[in-house]
Amino acid sequence: MSEAMQSVKFKIYRFNPEVDAKPYMQEYELNIPANQDMMLLEAILRIKAMDDSLAFRRSCREGVCGSDGMNINGRNGLACVTLLSSLKQPIELRPLPGLPVIRDLIVDMTAFFKQYEKIKPYLINNEPLPTKERLQSPAERKKLDGLYECILCACCSTSCPSFWWNPDKFVGPAGLLQAYRFIADSRDTATAERLEALTDPFSVFRCRGVMNCVEVCPKGLNPTRAIGHIRSELLAEGN
Amino acid sequence: MTLATYTFDAIIIGAGGAGMRAALALAESGSQVALVSKVFPTRSHTVSAQGGITCALGNVHPDDWRWHMYDTVKGSDYIGDQDCIEYMCEVGPQVVYELEHMGLPFSRLDNGRIYQRPFGGQSKDFGGEQAARTCAAADRTGHALLHTLYQRNIAEKTNVFSEWYALDLVKATDGQGFAGILAIHIETGETVLMRARAIIFATGGAGRIYQSTTNALINTGDGIGMAIRAGLPIQDIEMWQFHPTGIAGAGVLVTEGCRGEGGYLINKDGERFMERYAPHAKDLASRDVVARAMSLELRAGNGYDINGVKCVKLKLDHLGADLINSRLPGIRELSITFAGVDPIREPIPVVPTCHYMMGGIPTNRLGQVVTVDYKGNDQVLEGLYAVGECACVSVHGANRLGGNSLLDLVVFGRAAGLDVKEKLHELPLKDVGDAEIEAALSRLNRWDNAREGESVSQIRFEMQKTMQEDFGVFRTGEHMQEGLDKLLQLQQRLHHAAFQDHSRVFNTSRIEALELDNLMATALATAHAAIYRTESRGAHSREDFPKRDDANWLTHTVYHGESHRMSKRAVNMKPLHMKPFEPKERVY
Amino acid sequence: MNKPRPVYLDLSKIRMPVMAVVSILHRISGVVLFLAIPYILYIWNQSLATASTYDEIHNALQSCWTRGLVYLILLALLYHWVAGIRHLLMDMGVGEEKISGRRGARIVLVVVVLLAMGLGVWLW
C-alpha cells in the first residue's frame, strides 16, 4: 500500500539559552498523506516526535485555552485552529513578537499578565450579598458578549506596536478588553475607580487605533471597540 | 542531596476548577497556599467545559435538589456514594450563587435570573418529566468559570506556581503520610521540595490514555500516577465516559447542551434513532446510553462515512440562526473550524469520544483521601485530599451526568479547602529525610540519565491505540486480556525509553516523558479494573457480561498499584437526611 | 543563566495589515510635517513680507527641486489630513470592526493616491 505523500516545509525559530548564543531558523520537512489536511498544531506535534528538542506550549488543541499563540508566517495566531493548507510554504513559525523568548516558541508572558492584573480583573461589588443570584437582565448581560470570551493568548497585545514600545505602561488590547468587561458589567460597583485608574496618558490613550489586535484575535473579539467605549466613558465622566 | 525547600500551609496540585476553588477557600482565610500548576491556570482543561453546571435553582420550573440527587444516583447506575451525591446536590445552589457573586457571566432569563437548560438524564419529581437544571454561560460555561475563579484568586493574591510540574509525593520520615511534594520549575528545569501540612490533588483527568479524546493534551493523569506510586488505591478506574458528540476525526467536544436546546442525532437515513433506544428521554438519555446506541447504529451500518470515518450527525439547523448564535456560539465556531460545517445550515458529524474519568483517588465527602485495608475498611489519610476529576468521591459512579462535573469541581474543591482551613492548626508539618527525597527523585534520575532508548512518542502512540481498540465503548474479556498484555509489554519498554534533549530550560520533552509514566499507570489500572468487573454497568459495557449484576457488583472496585491487586469497596447507601435510593432497572 | 533573553521583533518579518500601514504612514507624515514647519514658516513670511520677496518665492517655485519639495510637504499634509479624518471617524465609532476597519484603511490609501495625482496635475 503506497499512499501518495506530500512534503510540507517549515522554518522554525530556535533558541535554547543553554546552547545557542542567539536565535536561528531551523528547517524541517514533514511528510503527510497528499489528500490530508490538519491543524498546524498537529503538524508541529509530529515535528516534535522527530526532534524532541523543539519546545512550544499547547493544551486544549481546540482554540479555547490560549496556549499555542505564535507568529505564523508573520501573523499572530493559534496553531491549533490554523489549517495547514491555509499557509504558504515554507511555513515560518516564530514566537509572539515583543516578549522575551525563554526558549524556541515559548515567550515570557510576565509583562502581559502584569497588565492584565493591573486592571483589577475581578468583579467588585460592595453592596450586601443577596441570598440568591444578583439579577441581571438579558440586555445587561449581552453587553459582556464579545468581552468575557477572551482566552488570554496574547496574540493581540503582541501584535500591537504600542504594546511593543510600552509593555510596562500601556495596558494593551487584552487587558483593556477585560477592563471594559468589568466596566460594562451591571453588577460591578467600582466603575468610577476603574475609570479613574485609566485616565493617564499611557494606560488607555497609548492606543493609536492601529487595529492589529482586531485583525489577529483568534476569537474574533474587538479590543479597539472596547477601548473606544472606555474612552467614551472617560469623556462622559469628565476626567 | 540538598534541594531548595519551600514551606506552606497547603499545597494544591492543579489549577483547574477544583484546585482554584480550593485555593480560594484557603486564600480567603489568609493561609499560605501554593497553587502548583503545570500550565498557566486558565489553560487548564476546565476551560473546555461547555454546556453548564447543574443544580436545582428552580429558575425555569419548580425544582428540588432531591430530584437532582435522584437523577445523579440513577445516572451513576447506583454505584455513586449517596452521602456525597446528597451533599453535592444540596449545597449546589449555594455554590453556584457564590460563583455568580464572584462575577461569573451566566446567561440570563428575562426575569434576570440565571439561565438553565435541559441536559441528559434530568427529571422532575424523581423520574418524571424532563427537567431544565443546567446553569449556563452560553456554551462557554467552563471558560467563564475557570476565568472567574482565576480572577478571584488574583484578588485574593494566591501564590500561583504557574508552569511548575509536580513530580511526586514525598513520604514523611515517620512513615505516616506525606510531608510534601517534589516539583520541577519548568522554566529553569530545577527541582524543589515543597513542604506543607496539607496537600490537595486537583490534577484532573487522563483522557489522553485514549487515541480519540475530547481531553486536552495536558490530561495525563498525573495525580493518578503519583497516587499509585505513593501506594494509594485507585477506585472505579474502569469507568470511562464516552461522550456521544465528539466531532468526527477531530475529537473536539460538542456540548450535550446542543441536544438540550433541541438538537438531535440522525443516522444516514435521516432517522432520529434515539427514539428507538430511549423512547422517553430520546436524545437526552444518559451519555452512556446514547454513546452505546450510536455505536450500535454504526455497527449496523447506519452511519455516514466521511473520508473513511464512520459517524452519525447532530442536527441543529432546525433551531434557527438566532438560537445558535446566542446559546451555542462556541459550538458553531468549533464546528466550522474542525468539521468545516456551519451548524446553522448542516448537521455536525459526531462520534462517541473518550471524555471523562469517573474513577480516581477515593475520597470521602470532605475530599479527604481514603485508603482501603485488606479487610475492606476505609482509613482516612489526614492531610491528603483529592478533588475534581482525579478524585473518585464518588458522585458519578459508573456514569457521570452532563453538568455534574463543573458542580463536582466547585463543591468538592470548596469542601476540601474549607476542611483544610479548619484542620490546619492540628495538622503537623512532617519531617522529610534524604532517603524519602531520593526515593521520589529516582524516576526523574532514571529519565535524566537515559541517553539511548525508544522514544516517548512511539510508546505513547501504541498505548493510546491499545486503549482505543480494547477498552472502548464495548468491551470483552478476551480483547481486554490481549490489551492488558500489550500494555504490560509497553510498560517494560517504557522502563528503557529515553528522550534525546537533556537541556534544562523549558524542556517539554522531559515533562512529556514524566507524563507518560502517569498515563501508563492510569492505562494499566483501567485495564486491570475493567477485566475485574464482570458485569455491565454505566459506562462499562461488557459483551461477555451484558447484564448488570447487583448481587456481585453493586460495589466500587479498588486497584492497588504495587501488586496490580483488585479489591472491592462498599458503595455508600446512607445519605444523611433521607432514605437511600434503591437500585432499579435503569431506563430512559 | 542570567544572560538576557532575546526578543523577537523583526518588523520586516511581521506582516502588517493595511490598518497598520495606514497608521504608521500617518505617524511618518506627521514627523515630515513637523520637520517642515520652519520651511513653511519661511515661505509664508517671504510671501507676505514684500512684493519682491513674494516674487522670489514665486520664482523659486518654478524650479524643479523646490516644486518637488513643496509637493512632498503637501503630500504629507494631504495624507495626514485624510488619515486624520479616518481617526476622527473611528473616535465616533465608525470603521472599528475588522471588515470596516480594513475598508476604511483602503479608502484612505485610494483617496490619497487620487489626491496626490490631482495635486501633481495642479502643480505642474
Next chain:
Amino acid sequence: MVRSATSLTGNGVRDWLWQRVSAVILALYTVFILGFIWSTPQLDYVVWFQFFHHIGVKLFSILAAFSLLVHAWVGMWTILTDYVKPACVRLTLEMLVMIALFVYFVAAIVIVWSV
C-alpha cells in the same frame, strides 16, 4: 495609573481632547487656505496680502498656529516616548521640540502681526 510629567496636561483624556480639537481646527484651516489658493485664479502678492490682512484670517491663523503647537507637541511627545527609551536623551529631545515649537509659534504671530 502611569504618571507622566512631560505630557501636555499629564492626563490622557485631556491630552486626547486637545489633540482632537486642535486636529479639527488644523483640518479646517488647511481646507480654508488651500481652498483659497485653489479657488483664486489670479493669485498675486496684493490678493495674497489682503487675504491675510483680514482680521478674521489673522485670528484664524493665530488659532491654527496655537493648534499646531498643541497638536505637534502631543504627537511628537507620543513618538518620543514610544521610541526613545533612555530618559536623559528623551528629555533633551523633548525640550528641543518644545523650544522649537514655541519659537515657531512666536514666529507665526510675528508674521501674522506684520501683515
